[in-house]
Amino acid sequence: MFVAKNKKGIALVELIVFIVILSIIAGTSFRLVYSVNQKAKVVKAKSEIAQFAIALENMKDDTGYYPIRLGAIFDNNPPAGMEKNWHGPYATKMKDMVNDDTPLDPWGNPYFYQIPPTDVPPVTYVQTPEIGRFTGPPRTYTYTFTAPAGPAYLILTNYGITSGEIRLNGAIIIEQKEFKNHPYPQIIKKSVTLLGGVNTLSCWLASTPSDYYYVSIGNPATKAYLPTSDFFVIGSYGRDKKSGGKGFDRDIIYNSKTYPNFQ
Numbered sequence: 001m002f003v004a005k006n007k008k009g010i011a012l013v014e015l016i017v018f019i020v021i022l023s024i025i026a027g028t029s030f031r032l033v034y035s036v037n038q039k040a041k042v043v044k045a046k047s048e049i050a051q052f053a054i055a056l057e058n059m060k061d062d063t064g065y066y067p068i069r070l071g072a073i074f075d076n077n078p079p080a081g082m083e084k085n086w087h088g089p090y091a092t093k094m095k096d097m098v099n100d101d102t103p104l105d106p107w108g109n110p111y112f113y114q115i116p117p118t119d120v121p122p123v124t125y126v127q128t129p130e131i132g133r134f135t136g137p138p139r140t141y142t143y144t145f146t147a148p149a150g151p152a153y154l155i156l157t158n159y160g161i162t163s164g165e166i167r168l169n170g171a172i173i174i175e176q177k178e179f180k181n182h183p184y185p186q187i188i189k190k191s192v193t194l195l196g197g198v199n200t201l202s203c204w205l206a207s208t209p210s211d212y213y214y215v216s217i218g219n220p221a222t223k224a225y226l227p228t229s230d231f232f233v234i235g236s237y238g239r240d241k242k243s244g245g246k247g248f249d250r251d252i253i254y255n256s257k258t259y260p261n262f263q
Helices: 007-063 070-074 090-095
Strands: 110-112 119-120 121-126 139-147 152-158 164-168 171-174 186-194 197-205 212-219 222-224 233-236 253-255
Touching: 007 070, 007 090, 007 233, 007 253, 121 197, 121 233, 152 164, 152 171, 164 212, 171 186, 197 212
Parallel strands: none
Antiparallel strands: 110 233, 119 222, 121 212, 139 197, 152 186, 152 212, 164 171, 164 197, 233 253
16 A cells, blocks of 8 residues: 655654754753853953952052052052052052942952951040049039040049039030949940030039049940951852852852962
């Protein structure tokens, strides 16, 4: 028995198979090209980070410090506290990759830069001498001092005064009812806001003769980001622009105090 072949049907099947194979090849080629492109970005990011690290080390060799911000390696003038032996800029050939003072990674995101915070010693704007109660009517002692505008602490160290008042720029900070003769000394700490420029401290007392107190105003010991000689960390968050991740999303991190430096 003779069976006729449907040539149109065979041609359609062949066309579909060809399209499927072409799609597989195209998809495979795209993934291969994309992977190669992402690998090239990783290599570029590591190369740029290594160049930043060299610039930062050169800066430390000259001045003794790493800067607060990464963009300082492009500056013509030294940051505050790093004037001695400054020979910047330290990365002139990479200036074109900076956006808003921060260099961008191959994915178009800012490189992150971290240094450890430094302990800042307390700053005292005014420390009164011993303010005592003597014979005669109560007295008010006035002190003026200069300070930057902003928050600070007022600390009263009281040795027996039971009636007094502390004012700062006319506002009552410590009222009469707060003064006690125990514990000895009594210490009262208040948060205050200073004016930029001249401030006025008024101290009044009326108590037993020979009792006294001290008043000081200043900033507490804090941690702040200042030029450091400890270490720095530079990195890129990779393709996904987020911390962590795997593959091409993995962070690229360089730590100056570890070996190898790239983590």
